[in-house]
Amino acid sequence: MTATAAISVRDLRKAYGPNEVLRGVSFDVAPNEVLCVIGPSGSGKSTMLKCLNLLERPTGGSVVVAGVTLTDPKADVDAARTKIGMVFQHFNLFGHLDVLSNVTLALRHVRKLGRAEAEEIAHAQLARLGLAHLARHRPANLSGGQQQRVAIARSLAMSPEVMLFDEATSALDPELVKDVLAVMRELAGTGMTMVVVTHEMGFAQEVADRVIFMDGGLIAEDGGAREVLGDPSSPRLREFLSQVL
Amino acid sequence: MNDFLHTFFDWSEITGILPSLLTEGLRNTLLIAVLAILFGLAVGVLLAMLLLSRRRLVRLPARIYVDVFRGLPAIVTVSLIGLGLPAAGVRPFGRSPLGYAVIAVGLISAAYCAEIFRSGIQSVPPGQMQAGRSLGMSYLTTMRLVIVPQGVRNVLPALTGQFIVDVKESSLVYLLGLGAGQRELYFIAQEQQAASYNASALVAAGLCYLVITIPLTYLVNWLDRRMREGRPARTAGGAADPGAPPDGAGAGAGGAVGAGVDGKAEGALLTARDGGEGRA
Numbered sequence: 084m085t086a087t088a089a090i091s092v093r094d095l096r097k098a099y100g101p102n103e104v105l106r107g108v109s110f111d112v113a114p115n116e117v118l119c120v121i122g123p124s125g126s127g128k129s130t131m132l133k134c135l136n137l138l139e140r141p142t143g144g145s146v147v148v149a150g151v152t153l154t155d156p157k158a159d160v161d162a163a164r165t166k167i168g169m170v171f172q173h174f175n176l177f178g179h180l181d182v183l184s185n186v187t188l189a190l191r192h193v194r195k196l197g198r199a200e201a202e203e204i205a206h207a208q209l210a211r212l213g214l215a216h217l218a219r220h221r222p223a224n225l226s227g228g229q230q231q232r233v234a235i236a237r238s239l240a241m242s243p244e245v246m247l248f249d250e251a252t253s254a255l256d257p258e259l260v261k262d263v264l265a266v267m268r269e270l271a272g273t274g275m276t277m278v279v280v281t282h283e284m285g286f287a288q289e290v291a292d293r294v295i296f297m298d299g300g301l302i303a304e305d306g307g308a309r310e311v312l313g314d315p316s317s318p319r320l321r322e323f324l325s326q327v328l
Numbered sequence: 329m330n331d332f333l334h335t336f337f338d339w340s341e342i343t344g345i346l347p348s349l350l351t352e353g354l355r356n357t358l359l360i361a362v363l364a365i366l367f368g369l370a371v372g373v374l375l376a377m378l379l380l381s382r383r384r385l386v387r388l389p390a391r392i393y394v395d396v397f398r399g400l401p402a403i404v405t406v407s408l409i410g411l412g413l414p415a416a417g418v419r420p421f422g423r424s425p426l427g428y429a430v431i432a433v434g435l436i437s438a439a440y441c442a443e444i445f446r447s448g449i450q451s452v453p454p455g456q457m458q459a460g461r462s463l464g465m466s467y468l469t470t471m472r473l474v475i476v477p478q479g480v481r482n483v484l485p486a487l488t489g490q491f492i493v494d495v496k497e498s499s500l501v502y503l504l505g506l507g508a509g510q511r512e513l514y515f516i517a518q519e520q521q522a523a524s525y526n527a528s529a530l531v532a533a534g535l536c537y538l539v540i541t542i543p544l545t546y547l548v549n550w551l552d553r554r555m556r557e558g559r560p561a562r563t564a565g566g567a568a569d570p571g572a573p574p575d576g577a578g579a580g581a582g583g584a585v586g587a588g589v590d591g592k593a594e595g596a597l598l599t600a601r602d603g604g605e606g607r608a
Contacts, residue, residue, distance in 0.1 A: 133458075136462055138458050138461060138462060161461075161464050161465070161466050162464065163464075164461065164462055164463065164464040165463070165464035167462070168462075169458075169459075169462040171455060171458065171459065171462075173453075173455055175453075175455035175456060175458060175459035176459070177456065177459070177460075177474050177478075178456075178478060179474075179477050179478045179481065179555070188463070188465075188473060188474075189460075189463035189464060189465055192465060192469055192473060193463065193464045193465055193469075234459075237463070238462075238463070241463060241464065
C-alpha cells in the first residue's frame, strides 16, 4: 500500500448471512486516478463501491479513503463521507426539495454554512453543470439526465476528494446518457479521483486510467484500460466483453 | 312523522342552543382537539422513531405503548386519566378537566400517529437515507430533514383521519364533569337534551362537529396537493422547461408511495446498520 493512495482497500469482505458477496478484494486508487469497475451483475461491484463510504458495512478487511480508516470502529464516518461524493443509479434527489435546496442541504447542515454562502456555492456548481436555470424546479419535474447532473452537483458542492459513481447512467434513457457521461468526463479532466462502476465500455476505454473486472466477489483482472479491455487475458472477461460490446 | 321532525329538528330548540354551542362549545372542543392533535403528533413522531429502532429494548416499550393505547376503548383511557390521576393526587391541571382530556385524547392519538408515521417513514425509498448519509449527514439529521418530511407527506390522508377521530373523542371529556365556561359541544347539547327531552340540540351539536371535520379533510387535501406540486411560483417556472412533463409531480409522488412497499425491508436494514454503528 502506498501512503499516498487516495483509496486503499485490503481483503475487503462482505457477507449477508451465508451469502458472500465480496470474498477478499484489494486495490489502491492513486490521487487523480480514474478507476472503472466492470463486471456482470451480481459480481459485487455496487456492494464494493458502497463499502468505500460505508453505506455497506464490510464484514472483513480494511478500507482507507482520503486518509481515514473507515473500517476503524472509532473513525468519524460522517466527517469522512463529506470528502467522498457518491452518485447513485437512481439519482436519489431529495424529492421534497427544489434543486437549489438539494445542493445546499448538506452545506448548511453539515458544513454549517449560512444560507447566502451555501446558495452561492450551489449556484456556482449548478452553473458549472449547465443547470442554473433549474434551481427552483422540483426533481420530479426534471428529466433523468438533469436529475443525475443535479445529483453530481450536490456531491461536488461538498468539495469531495474522491467521487464514487454507482452505475450513474444505467437508469437513463439512451439519449440522456451522453450528457451525464460528458459531465463525468469533464470531471475526470479536472483531476478528480474517481471510482466508476459502469456498463459503459466506451466511457471506460476513453476516460479510465485503470479498469478492474470483478467476477464472483473477486477482482478477476486489474490493469490499464487499454490492456484490460483491449487484450483481455481471462476467458471470463472475454466472454463478458463479447456480451456487452 | 311530525313527532320525528319535532324531536330532531325543533327550530326553537336549535336556535336556542346555538349561541352557547358557537361561543362556549366550539371554542372548548377546538381547544381540546387542537392541543390533543399537537400532543399526539409530537409524541407520535418520537414513538415512530423508537418503533423503527434496530434495538429490541428500544422498540419494545414503544410497541407496548402503541398496543395498549390502541387497544383500550377511548372511554376507559379518558376515565383513567381524568378521574384516576386526580384521585391519586396527580393534579397537574388542578380541577379543570380540559387538561386531562387533552392528555388522554393526545395519548391515544400518539399511539395511532406512531403507526401512521412509521408506515410513512418506511414508504420513503431507502435511497433517500443513503443519499443523505453519503453527504455526511448523521442518521438523525437525515431523518429530520429528508425522511420524515417526505414520510409525513405520504401519510397525510391517514393523519387527517386521525385528526377527525381526535375532534370526535374530545367529546369524551363530558365524563369528567364540566363547569361553566368549560363545556364543549357535546356536553352543552346533552345537558339541553336531558332538560327538554328533545334531541334537536344534539343535532345542532352534530352539525357543529361536521363544520370542523369536513373542512378539515379538504384543508389537508389542499395542503397535500400544494406540497406535492410545490408552490405556484415554482410550477409556473416549470412550464418554461421543455424537459418537464406537465404531470410529472403527481406521477413522481405516486411512484414514491409505490416504491415504499418493496423498500420496507431494505429501509429497516439501513436503520439497523446505522444503529449498530452507535451513531443513531
